Amino acid sequence: MRDINEILAKKTVALQPSGIRKFFDIVRTMEGAISLGVGEPDFDTPWPIREEGIYSLERGRTFYTSNAGLNELREEIARYIQRRFGVSYEPLSEITVTVGGSEGIDLACRAMLDPGDEVIIPQPSYVSYEPCVRLADGVPVIVELKEKDRFKLMPEDLEKATTPRTKFLVLPFPNNPTGSIMTGEELAAIAEVAIRHDLYVVSDEIYTELTYNGEAPASIIQIPGMRERTVLINGFSKAYAMTGWRLGYACGPEPILRQMIKVHQYAIMCAPTTSQYAAVAALRDCDAEIARMREAYNQRRRYLLKRLEEMNIPCFEPEGAFYIFPNISKFGMSSEEFCTKLLTEEKVAVVPGTAFGQSGEGFVRISYAYSLEQLREAMGRIQRFVERYAN
Known part of the structure; x- marks a missing residue:
C-alpha cells in the first residue's frame, strides 16, 4: 500500500491553514480567555427571520430547491440590489443563491479561471481569496494596501499589477480585516483601469450594510460599464x-452565472432550503434590525478607537465592517509574537495581521462583534500588556 501522503493533492497540501482559526482553537481550551478574533455577530438572528425558518419547517418545506435557489428569494435579492444601488438584475438568470458568500467566491474562481490566469488580490484581505484562486489553478498577484492610503486600493497600484494574463480583480470592500471602505469616486478610478485593460471584477460586498460614515454604501456595479464585467458577492451572515x-448569493452576467451554477449543482446541489425561506423574511422585513445592529457596532467602534488612542497605539479610523486594525510595530514584535504573548499573558485573543497576507505585518485585527462589557474587560487587559512592553 502506498504511503497515504503520496495520494494527497499537492496544491491542497501546500495551502496554509487559516491564521484566524489557529488562535480561536487555542482560546477554546483556555479558561477565562476573551476572544476578539472571530468575525461573527454576537446578536441573535432577528426574530422575523427565525420565525420564517421555523414556519418553513412546520409546513414541511424541507425539499431541494432549484440549483440556483428559490425564485422568490432571487426576486427579493434583485429588489434589494435595486433599492440599495439602483442597479437591476434579472432574478432567474443573473442571480444564484450560494452556501455563504465564501462559496460564491470559490464558484467565481472555478467558473472563470484557466491554468495560469492571473488574479489581482489586494491585501490585507479575507483569507479565502488566495486559496480559492490557487485551487482553481489561477495565479494570485498580490497588491499591498497601505496604511498611508487608508488601506484603499490605489488605481496606480492596480495599473502596475495588471499584465496580459490578468483575468480579474478581487475587490474586497468594505474590508476585512482593516475596516476600510471605498467611495463611489474612488471606485470610479478603479473602474477606469479595469475597463481600459478589459478586466473583470469579483466584488465581495458581504459587509456593505455595515458602514459608519453616514453615506449610502457604494458598489462598483453602479459605475457605467461595470455591471456587465462584475460578479457581485454578498450574503446574510454579517x-x-x-x-x-x-x-x-452572487449576481452577475448570465454567461458567468451559468457556469457557476454548473459547478454549484455538482458540488452542492442547492443552498439550505430553510435558510432560503428565512432569507426572504430578512430582505423584506429586517432593515430596521440592521440599523439597530449597525448602531451598536458603531458605538463599539468609537469605544475601541478612544481606548487605543489613550494607549498611544496608532490606528486609522475604520469606516466599515466590524474590525479595527491597529499598528503595533512600535513594540518591536512581529504580529504573531504580539498576539501569542497577549494570549499567553493576558488571555486575550486577537488575530495577527499576517493571517490576511504578509502586508499585514505590524498590525493586528480586533473584532468588535462582541458586547461592550467584553470589550471593556479585554481592553483593560490589553492596556496592562501595552504598559508592560511600552518601553
Whole structure:
C-alpha cells in the first residue's frame, strides 16, 4: 500500500491553514480567555427571520430547491440590489443563491479561471481569496494596501499589477480585516483601469450594510460599464447575524452565472432550503434590525478607537465592517509574537495581521462583534500588556 501522503493533492497540501482559526482553537481550551478574533455577530438572528425558518419547517418545506435557489428569494435579492444601488438584475438568470458568500467566491474562481490566469488580490484581505484562486489553478498577484492610503486600493497600484494574463480583480470592500471602505469616486478610478485593460471584477460586498460614515454604501456595479464585467458577492451572515444559516448569493452576467451554477449543482446541489425561506423574511422585513445592529457596532467602534488612542497605539479610523486594525510595530514584535504573548499573558485573543497576507505585518485585527462589557474587560487587559512592553 502506498504511503497515504503520496495520494494527497499537492496544491491542497501546500495551502496554509487559516491564521484566524489557529488562535480561536487555542482560546477554546483556555479558561477565562476573551476572544476578539472571530468575525461573527454576537446578536441573535432577528426574530422575523427565525420565525420564517421555523414556519418553513412546520409546513414541511424541507425539499431541494432549484440549483440556483428559490425564485422568490432571487426576486427579493434583485429588489434589494435595486433599492440599495439602483442597479437591476434579472432574478432567474443573473442571480444564484450560494452556501455563504465564501462559496460564491470559490464558484467565481472555478467558473472563470484557466491554468495560469492571473488574479489581482489586494491585501490585507479575507483569507479565502488566495486559496480559492490557487485551487482553481489561477495565479494570485498580490497588491499591498497601505496604511498611508487608508488601506484603499490605489488605481496606480492596480495599473502596475495588471499584465496580459490578468483575468480579474478581487475587490474586497468594505474590508476585512482593516475596516476600510471605498467611495463611489474612488471606485470610479478603479473602474477606469479595469475597463481600459478589459478586466473583470469579483466584488465581495458581504459587509456593505455595515458602514459608519453616514453615506449610502457604494458598489462598483453602479459605475457605467461595470455591471456587465462584475460578479457581485454578498450574503446574510454579517448584516443579518445569520452565520450558521450559511447563505449567500452572487449576481452577475448570465454567461458567468451559468457556469457557476454548473459547478454549484455538482458540488452542492442547492443552498439550505430553510435558510432560503428565512432569507426572504430578512430582505423584506429586517432593515430596521440592521440599523439597530449597525448602531451598536458603531458605538463599539468609537469605544475601541478612544481606548487605543489613550494607549498611544496608532490606528486609522475604520469606516466599515466590524474590525479595527491597529499598528503595533512600535513594540518591536512581529504580529504573531504580539498576539501569542497577549494570549499567553493576558488571555486575550486577537488575530495577527499576517493571517490576511504578509502586508499585514505590524498590525493586528480586533473584532468588535462582541458586547461592550467584553470589550471593556479585554481592553483593560490589553492596556496592562501595552504598559508592560511600552518601553
